[in-house]
Amino acid sequence: MLELAALFALQTASPAPLPTPQSLAAIAVRAPKALLHLQVARTEPQRERGLMSVTHLPAHTGMIFVFDGDGPVAFWMKDTLIPLDMIFVAPDGTVRRVYAGVPVVPADMADDRIPRETGDAKYVIELPAHEAVADGLSAGVRLKGLPK
Secondary structure, eight states, X not given: OOBHHHHHHXXXXXXXXXXXXXXXXXXXXXXXXXXXXXXXXXXXXHHHHTTTTOOOOOTTEEEEEEEEEEEEEEEOOTTOOSOEEEEEEOTTSBEXXXXXEEOOOOTTSOGGGSOOEEEEEEEEEEEETTHHHHTTOOTTOBOBOOOO
């Protein structure tokens, strides 16, 4: 698997810096209107860290969180510095729910006050805010190329 930086470099004239502090393998997932380049967070520590401390994500890039099973999951924006779209996806690749433009929360907000985005999912994809609609992602759409 190519690293996300290598995938992004293939799309541009000059290499781009890695958009997340994690150095994870990346995959290309086919959305209706774009090819998404997503770092794969499979382990609990990788999923917990997610996109914390990221200050910029190029269009069509982000992270896919892979869970062992399909069930209830909750995401929050603790220590996340940019607004995101969160896409909850079934095992067969069908988008179940899109949370668009999830805002950054103040750094001093108590953990018990940070809102959670919840739903059933095998996969959750995080993209730059408002990217989901541009890429044709909405409930019922089916994605191709998801990891096993």
